[in-house]
Each structure stands twice: as structure tokens, then as C-alpha cells.
Amino acid sequence: MTKENHPVRTSRPKRKTQEMYLNIGPSHPAMHGIIRIITELEGETVKKAEIEIGYLHRAFEKDSEQVSWNGVMPYTDRLNYVSPLINNFGYCMAVEKLMGLQVPERGLYIRTIMSEISRLVDHLTCVGASAMELGAFTAFLYLMQIRDELYELIEDVTGARITNSFGRVGGVRADLTADFIPKSREKFKTAHRLIKEVDKLLTNNRIFYDRTRGIGIISAEDAQDWGITGPWLRSTGVAHDLREAEPYMMYDRVQFDIPYGEYGDNYDRYMVRMEEMRQSLRICEQCFDQIGEGSLSADIPPEYMESADLVDTAKSMKTAGLIDKEAALCPNLRGQEKHQIAAVSAASKASTLPPKAQCYSNIEGLMNHFMLVMDNWGVRPPMGEAYAAIEAPNGELGFYVVSDGRGKPYRVRCHPPCFPIMNALADVLQDGMVADIIATFGSVNMIGGELDR
Amino acid sequence: MGLRKTVTGIFGQESFVTTRLDSAIGWARKYSLFLYPFVTACCGMEYMSISCAHYDLDRFGAALPRFSPRQADVLMVVGTISHKIAPVLHRIYEQMTEPKWVVAFGVCTCTGGFYDNYATVQGIDTIIPVDIYIPGCPPNPHTFLQGLMMLQEKIQKQKQEY
Amino acid sequence: MGKATEIIREKFTEFILDHHENGGDETVIIKPEGLLKVAKFIKTHPELDFNILMDIAGVDYLGREPRFEVVYHFYSMRRKARLRIKLPVSETDPEVDTLTVYWKGADWYEREVWDMFGVRFRGHPNLKRILMYDGFEGHPLRKDYPFNKRQPRIGPIN
Numbered sequence: 001m002t003k004e005n006h007p008v009r010t011s012r013p014k015r016k017t018q019e020m021y022l023n024i025g026p027s028h029p030a031m032h033g034i035i036r037i038i039t040e041l042e043g044e045t046v047k048k049a050e051i052e053i054g055y056l057h058r059a060f061e062k063d064s065e066q067v068s069w070n071g072v073m074p075y076t077d078r079l080n081y082v083s084p085l086i087n088n089f090g091y092c093m094a095v096e097k098l099m100g101l102q103v104p105e106r107g108l109y110i111r112t113i114m115s116e117i118s119r120l121v122d123h124l125t126c127v128g129a130s131a132m133e134l135g136a137f138t139a140f141l142y143l144m145q146i147r148d149e150l151y152e153l154i155e156d157v158t159g160a161r162i163t164n165s166f167g168r169v170g171g172v173r174a175d176l177t178a179d180f181i182p183k184s185r186e187k188f189k190t191a192h193r194l195i196k197e198v199d200k201l202l203t204n205n206r207i208f209y210d211r212t213r214g215i216g217i218i219s220a221e222d223a224q225d226w227g228i229t230g231p232w233l234r235s236t237g238v239a240h241d242l243r244e245a246e247p248y249m250m251y252d253r254v255q256f257d258i259p260y261g262e263y264g265d266n267y268d269r270y271m272v273r274m275e276e277m278r279q280s281l282r283i284c285e286q287c288f289d290q291i292g293e294g295s296l297s298a299d300i301p302p303e304y305m306e307s308a309d310l311v312d313t314a315k316s317m318k319t320a321g322l323i324d325k326e327a328a329l330c331p332n333l334r335g336q337e338k339h340q341i342a343a344v345s346a347a348s349k350a351s352t353l354p355p356k357a358q359c360y361s362n363i364e365g366l367m368n369h370f371m372l373v374m375d376n377w378g379v380r381p382p383m384g385e386a387y388a389a390i391e392a393p394n395g396e397l398g399f400y401v402v403s404d405g406r407g408k409p410y411r412v413r414c415h416p417p418c419f420p421i422m423n424a425l426a427d428v429l430q431d432g433m434v435a436d437i438i439a440t441f442g443s444v445n446m447i448g449g450e451l452d453r
Numbered sequence: 454m455g456l457r458k459t460v461t462g463i464f465g466q467e468s469f470v471t472t473r474l475d476s477a478i479g480w481a482r483k484y485s486l487f488l489y490p491f492v493t494a495c496c497g498m499e500y501m502s503i504s505c506a507h508y509d510l511d512r513f514g515a516a517l518p519r520f521s522p523r524q525a526d527v528l529m530v531v532g533t534i535s536h537k538i539a540p541v542l543h544r545i546y547e548q549m550t551e552p553k554w555v556v557a558f559g560v561c562t563c564t565g566g567f568y569d570n571y572a573t574v575q576g577i578d579t580i581i582p583v584d585i586y587i588p589g590c591p592p593n594p595h596t597f598l599q600g601l602m603m604l605q606e607k608i609q610k611q612k613q614e615y
Numbered sequence: 616m617g618k619a620t621e622i623i624r625e626k627f628t629e630f631i632l633d634h635h636e637n638g639g640d641e642t643v644i645i646k647p648e649g650l651l652k653v654a655k656f657i658k659t660h661p662e663l664d665f666n667i668l669m670d671i672a673g674v675d676y677l678g679r680e681p682r683f684e685v686v687y688h689f690y691s692m693r694r695k696a697r698l699r700i701k702l703p704v705s706e707t708d709p710e711v712d713t714l715t716v717y718w719k720g721a722d723w724y725e726r727e728v729w730d731m732f733g734v735r736f737r738g739h740p741n742l743k744r745i746l747m748y749d750g751f752e753g754h755p756l757r758k759d760y761p762f763n764k765r766q767p768r769i770g771p772i773n
Contacts, residue, residue: 026538026541027491027541027542027545028520029518029520032492032497033492033493033494033497034492034493034538034541053745053746054535054537054744054745054746054747054748055493055535055537055538055541056493056494056532056533056535056538057535057537057572057746057747058494058533058535058568058570058572058573059568059570059571059572059573059755059762061731061756062570062571062755062756062762063567063568063570063762065762066762074567075567077495078494078495081494081495081498082498097638097639098638100638125498125501129501140505141505141506144501144502144505144506144507145505145506145507147502148502148505148507148508151502161499161502161591161593162495162498162499162591163495163590163591222719224666224667224692225666225718225719225720226718226719226720227667227668227669227670227718227720228720229667238692240692245695246695384637384638385637385638385640385642385686386637386638386640387640387670387688387697387699389669389697396669396690398669398670398688400670400672400686400688402674410674411672411674411675413670413672413674413686415669415670415672415688419723419724420720420723422723423719423720423722423723424719424720427719448493448494449494449495452535452746453746536748536765536766536767536768537747537748537768539767539768539769539770540768540769543769569763570762570763571755571760571761571762571763571764571765571766572747572755572765574767574770575765575773579770579771579773580769580770
């Protein structure tokens with residue numbers, strides 16, 4: 001091509017630009033849980049975002065109406081499956097409020113300890129996953145290591161790693177195991193150490209800081225307008241925590257600080273979560289000091305006998321001294337001996353299952369058990385309604401229960417803490433960059449189970 | 454300068470291994486699984502634990518998650534599948550290239566579990582074929598590892614297409 | 616009688632149907648037409664200051680007239696107090712006013728109540744299904760919707 005016939009560009013041709021639509025999810029690696037974000041992009045800027053939820057709707061509220069009051073417990077596990085114990089206790093508190101039940105002190109201590117371990121697990125998962133999405137894989141591995149150790153701790157007491165179903169209306173399922181407290185103290189040392197490591201890795205990390213500081217900002221007024229609670233609200237500078245505002249369980253007997261942020265951005269939320277983890281460990285350690293030996297050491301150690309032998313002896317009329325003997329329980333009923341159940345559950349025949357030993361060895365216990373597990377008998381709160389709120393890792397988790405006086409809930413409504421946050425998310429993402437969607441979404445700690453129920 | 458090659462070890466001059474091509478391919482395939490984690494719910498927490506250092510999926514050559522279905526060999530369906538997400542799951546299965554396997558992780562994917570209600574698919578095998586069912590709500594990591602080994606055995610034994 | 620109930624009762628005698636305080640939860644039952652006025656009042660009144668709309672729930676009392684109830688939970692961040700407002704809604708014309716004008720957060724809650732119970736919200740900017748999908752017929756949390764009536768998008772009905 002000669003120089004003469006080469007087209008000389010005098011001015012740039014006018015480019016036609018148009019918005020681009022980008023669909024993120026429902027199955028996307030960084031969308032932990034399934035959710036769909038439809039974005040309208042102008043270059044790399046998000047002009048508009050629309051969020052679609054409901055992909056994990058599995059009818060918690062409808063299912064609750066089909067089962068007994070205690071039968072709802074496994075379903076509550078699967079609401080926020082990262083901290084199921086808090087969901088258990090939140091639901092229990094609503095029913096107890098309706099029935100006017102008082103849980104014994106030791107039961108409340110156990111609830112407090114288990115709640116805080118759960119909160120720890122939840123924050124570990126959230127911080128770890130959101131750091132991983134920003135490329136910090138080591139932090140994720142460290143945090144998951146503590147999480148697994150804590151799962152083992154929970155498994156020791158509840159019998160399950162994740163879906164614990166440990167709460168019962170009027171108390172908890174079983175007492176702590178004998179070696180729980182020393183074991184926990186040991187594991188908490190690891191937790192302290194690894195949280196410190198992660199703190200060193202992330203907090204002053206230039207890349208992490210730049211990716212999170214000033215991103216995903218929400219103001220305190222906006223947050224309250226949307227109905228947001230929990231770390232998201234605290235990051236905006238409102239130091240509101242239900243554990244302090246409306247103390248439940250044993251939170252009025254322990255000391256803890258409420259971290260709050262300044263700018264309401266992703267970095268503040270990360271900092272709030274990190275500090276809350278340390279506070280959770282602190283609360284647990286105080287509870288360990290206060291809870292004491294309790295029922296772990298009965299005054300007179302009971303004399304155990306195989307339940308079959310117990311029945312045979314009674315049948316052959318050798319009943320002398322038999323009343324002092326207790327039926328030996330199989331290992332998965334550990335923590336449910338007579339003196340232990342009394343210490344952790346409300347003394348109410350209308351709500352608490354009798355100790356298994358009694359159920360195996362005498363007719364009153366058997367009948368009491370039978371009445372409680374029969375369809376449409378069992379726990380029957382009086383007609384009415386109650387709303388109980390609990391500070392879940394994401395904010396206020398509320399249960400609104402309605403009873404018609406029968407053995408099944410008439411209505412169980414769960415107020416999920418991440419629902420209002422997701423509601424506000426479209427606004428928060430707007431005018432941000434497309435790469436920051438992941439960072440902001442990670443800080444929501446969206447849990448599909450409780451969002452969609 | 455002269456250079457004389459020395460050959461030692463089992464693949465040396467005199468040694469050789471005989472095998473069927475099928476079995477050799479199977480052996481290679483079973484230890485290089487690329488997973489596509491279709492994580493929806495609670496089981497995802499267990500899946501996280503499994504893929505991290507504590508249980509270490511890497512030992513089985515199956516640690517690398519591929520988030521593009523076109524690059525994945527095993528579709529791990531982890532967690533409850535509702536009717537709203539079902540078409541998406543089906544589409545992802547269709548997008549995967551052969552050979553492909555499907556693992557139903559957790560009881561919700563096997564049968565619907567205790568979610569017998571209007572919203573939940575009663576087992577993903579009503580939508581896509583499933584190779585291994587891993588029960589549990591959620592499955593213990595050890596249960597999953599056993600399931601994975603069963604899948605590897607299945608891959609080894611099957612007629613290989615190539 | 617709780618403080619909030621008292622103040623509301625003084626101001627809006629004509630809208631209040633009932634009130635109670637069972638279990639310590641202050642509850643006011645009002646007529647649907649009074650909702651917007653009462654909501655604005657409790658949000659702006661300095662002694663009430665319910666600045667957070669915590670939750671909106673629907674309840675279906677099948678066989679009772681009015682059949683539905685929409686339950687609002689409010690929270691005051693400053694006073695750390697709660698209030699529940701209940702609205703009976705009839706089956707023939709289940710429609711109440713939207714609260715999105717006062718609380719942005721009402722958006723999704725109201726969509727969910729519409730999705731699950733079929734109660735419409737007058738003036739809602741984007742009233743469509745939220746948890747269920749387009750093409751789903753009926754409102755699943757109504758008591759007369761069978762709990763396992765499935766409407767799959769693909770695959771068999773089982």
C-alpha cells in the first residue's frame with residue numbers, strides 16, 4: 001500500500017457504546033450458595049444490579065407446620081447451616097417464651113458456650129471464604145483448620161459436626177462431656193494462634209486492604225432503613241448487639257466488647273468479624289470459669305445396671321434397693337443421665353423428655369416419654385404468639401411462632417438476618433466496579449438456607 | 454565427547470509392563486478427576502472441610518475444582534436441589550463433556566431427604582443420571598472419601614471411551 | 616398496657632381493633648386502612664422512634680374471617696424496644712398498603728408475603744414472586760395448599 005492511498009484518519013469515528021448485561025450465577029464459584037446477580041455494566045462499572053434469590057427455597061415454614069414442636073429442630077439446623085446451634089436456640093427461645101418455661105442455669109451456660117463456638121465457626125467460614133475469593137488461599141486453609149477442630153469439639157457434645165439438633169424446648173439435649181472444657185481450652189489456644197496468623201496475613205496486607213477498603217459502603221441511616229443488623233450495621237458505626245441490648249442466656253454475666261467500624265465498608269466488616277471471633281473466645285473462656293463442675297460430678301455416683309437386667313430383676317420380685325440403680329445408657333446417649341438432664345432442662349413434664357434411664361426402667365418415665373412423642377400430644381404451648389430474637393452471626397435472627405394449642409406449630413416464621421442485607425445489596429453494588437461484586441458479596445456472608453428458607 | 458546413555462529402574466531396557474489399554478486409561482482417569490462442585494446448601498460446609506487440609510482431597514487426585522463444566526469430569530451435586538434450580542443443574546450436566554460422572558452428595562440429592570415438600574426435587578436422579586450416591590445429612594467426611602473411592606473403582610472397571 | 620400502645624391508642628382510636636401484651640410482646644391490631652398513618656406516626660414520633668422494620672410475616676387463619684393476618688415487627692434502635700402490629704386481611708380482597716415508602720427494607724418482605732400468601736401490596740414498586748419461580752401456581756404457605764404438591768419445571772412430578 002502506497003503512502004498516497006493510505007486512508008488518513010482525521011478524527012476518531014464516533015463509537016457506538018451500549019450497556020452490557022452480565023449474569024452472575026446461580027452456579028458460580030464465588031456465589032457460595034446459589035444466587036443470581038444480573039448486572040448492567042458500563043465498561044467495568046455496575047450501573048444497575050438485580051438480585052434474584054429463592055434457589056434454595058425448601059419450605060422450612062411449611063415443613064414446620066407438619067411436625068411437632070420439637071420436630072422443627074432439625075429444620076432449624078438447616079437454616080443457617082454454618083451456625084446451626086444458634087438457630088436451634090433461637091427457635092427454642094421463641095417456644096419457651098410462649099410456654100413461659102425457665103431453662104436452668106447450667107442449660108443456659110451450655111447454650112451460651114455452644115452459641116459462641118457456632119458464631120466463631122460462622123465468622124471463620126465467612127472471613128476465610130471471602131479472603132479466598134480475593135486470592136488469599138492460605139488464610140482460608142488456616143481458618144478451615146480451626147473450624148475443623150471446633151467441629152470436632154461440637155461433635156463431642158452434640159454427636160454431629162454440622163447439623164446438631166442440640167436444642168430442646170426447655171433446655172438442651174445433653175450435658176457437656178467430662179473432658180469438654182479442658183479440651184476446649186486446648187483447642188482455643190490453637191484458635192488464638194491461627195487467628196493471629198491470619199490477622200498478620202490479611203489485616204495489613206496491601207492487596208487485601210486495597211480490595212476491601214472503601215468498597216461496598218453503606219451508611220448507618222441506610223442500613224437501618226433497610227433493616228440491617230449484625231456486623232453489617234456495626235461496621236457503619238452503630239454498636240448495636242442484641243447480646244448487650246436485650247441480654248438473653250448468660251450474656252449479662254460475661255464481659256465482652258462490641259466492635260464497630262467507621263466507614264461501613266468491606267474492610268470494616270472484616271475487622272468487626274475478626275474482633276468478634278476473639279470476643280467469642282473470651283466469652284467462652286469466662287463461661288468455662290463460671291459453669292463449674294455442675295452435674296458432671298453427682299454427689300453420690302449412681303450405680304449402673306444393664307436395663308435388661310434391671311427389668312429381669314424387677315420381674316423376679318427382687319425389688320429391694322432397685323430404686324437406687326440406674327439403667328446403663330449406650331454411648332450415644334451420653335450426657336443424658338438422670339442428674340444431668342435435670343441440670344440442663346426445665347423441670348417440666350409437659351415439655352422435657354424424661355431421662356432415658358427412667359424411660360427404660362420405670363412405667364412413669366415410659367408413659368411420660370410416650371405422651372410427649374405421640375402425635376398431637378407432646379409439647380403443646382398455649383394458644384398465642386411470640387417473637388424471640390437472638391444475635392446470630394449475621395444479625396438479628398428472629399422466630400415468630402403462632403400456636404393454636406395443639407401439638408404442631410400453627411405457624412413458624414423465621415426472620416433471617418441476611419435477608420435485609422441481600423435486599424440492600426443491589427443498592428450497595430451500584431456504581432461500583434464489577435470485580436468488587438465478589439468482595440462485597442463475600443462480606444455479606446449469605447447463607448442460602450436462611451435466606452431462602 | 455562421547456555420551457553413553459544408562460537406563461535403570463522398572464522401565465529400563467529389559468523391563469516392560471503389559472496391561473489392557475482400557476485399564477491403563479481407567480487408571481489414569483481415576484486419579485485425575487476434575488470436580489465441578491455444584492454447591493447449594495449445608496453439604497457445602499462438609500465439602501469445604503473435605504477439600505481443605507484436614508481431610509485433603511488431594512490424596513485422591515481429586516482436589517482441583519474446575520468451575521467451568523466444560524473442563525470437569527465429575528459433577529458433584531452438593532446440597533438440596535429445589536425445583537427452581539433444577540433446570541440449571543440439568544443444563545450444567547448437558548454442558549459437561551464425556552466422559553462424565555455424577556456424584557449425589559448428601560441425602561437431599563439422593564432422595565430429597567426430609568424435605569418432602571412442594572419446593573424440593575425428590576432425588577436428582579429424576580433429572581440426571583447419577584453414578585454414586587453418598588447418603589448422610591450431611592455426609593461425614595469419611596463417608597465421602599469412601600464414596601469417592603467407590604467412584605474411582607467404578608471408573609477403573611468401566612469400559613473406557615476415548 | 617405498654618407505652619407504645621398507649622400513645623398509638625391516644626392518637627388513632629378509630630383504627631385500633633385490639634391490643635395485648637402476651638409474653639411481653641407489645642401487640643396492636645389495627646384496621647388495614649390505618650396502616651400508613653400508624654406506620655408513619657411510629658417512625659417519626661420522638662417517643663416511639665421505631666426506625667427499623669424488622670420483619671413482615673403473613674399468617675393464614677383458614678376458616679376464620681378475615682382469613683389472613685399480616686404481622687409487622689418494628690424495632691427501635693434508640694429505645695431498644697419492640698412493637699408488633701397486626702393487620703387482619705380479608706380473603707376476598709387481600710390487599711394492604713405498601714410500607715416501601717417509609718422503609719426501603721419492606722420491599723422483599725412484602726414480595727415474600729405476596730409470594731407465599733397471595734396478599735397484594737398496594738403501591739409496591741416491583742411486586743413479583745421472590746422465592747418461587749414464574750409459572751408456579753398458587754401460594755404455598757396458604758393452609759389449603761397441600762404441603763407436597765409439586766410443580767416441577769423439568770422432570771417428573773413425584
